[in-house]
Amino acid sequence: SVNYPPTTPDPLSATAERIFITYSRDSEVHLMRVLDMAKKLFAEGFFVEVDMFERHFAGIDKMGWLDGRIKKAAFVIIICSPQYMTDVEKQSDCVEGLHTLYIHRSLQTEYLDNKACNYRFIPILFDGFSRDCVPRWLHNTTIFYWPKDIQDIMARLRRQERFSIPDIGKPPSMRRNPD
Numbered sequence: 292s293v294n295y296p297p298t299t300p301d302p303l304s305a306t307a308e309r310i311f312i313t314y315s316r317d318s319e320v321h322l323m324r325v326l327d328m329a330k331k332l333f334a335e336g337f338f339v340e341v342d343m344f345e346r347h348f349a350g351i352d353k354m355g356w357l358d359g360r361i362k363k364a365a366f367v368i369i370i371c372s373p374q375y376m377t378d379v380e381k382q383s384d385c386v387e388g389l390h391t392l393y394i395h396r397s398l399q400t401e402y403l404d405n406k407a408c409n410y411r412f413i414p415i416l417f418d419g420f421s422r423d424c425v426p427r428w429l430h431n432t433t434i435f436y437w438p439k440d441i442q443d444i445m446a447r448l449r450r451q452e453r454f455s456i457p458d459i460g461k462p463p464s465m466r467r468n469p470d
Contacts, residue, residue, distance in 0.1 A: 378391040
């Protein structure tokens with residue numbers, strides 16, 4: 292029989308939404324931006340899963356770990372970048388690119404199974420990147436810019452509208468003028 296190592300405890304509180312972030316390694320600066328975003332989301336009360344936080348456990352069964360995180364996530368944030376497009380469309384030869392491609396195909400399959408209806412996947416561009424970095428199948432959804440659209444992103448993650456419809460006031464009183 293196989294002895295599996297103990298799993299990490301699930302620190303998810305009853306109220307926290309689980310978010311998985313997928314990205315490509317464009318540069319060290321890009322990687323730090325991904326980590327900063329994850330930290331900001333943690334500070335806002337979300338439970339964020341990124342492979343950088345669980346290298347040891349993710350390394351035991353990478354594809355199983357990825358599948359589990361994608362399945363459990365209420366939302367999947369897709370950090371779109373030039374390297375991300377290379378990894379998912381031009382099929383990069385690097386190992387990280389293969390994992391990115393695996394995740395991308397899994398998300399795209401779910402999107403197609405849902406008849407091109409999307410609420411769970413959130414494409415995000417860091418400042419300086421254009422819509423050209425977003426896969427075509429995600430062009431039919433809202434694309435956010437980090438940190439410019441942070442309020443809209445938080446509203447989406449909280450399943451709320453950023454702006455609420457104002458209450459309807461009293462109807463105007465109608466007076467009839469005598470002729």
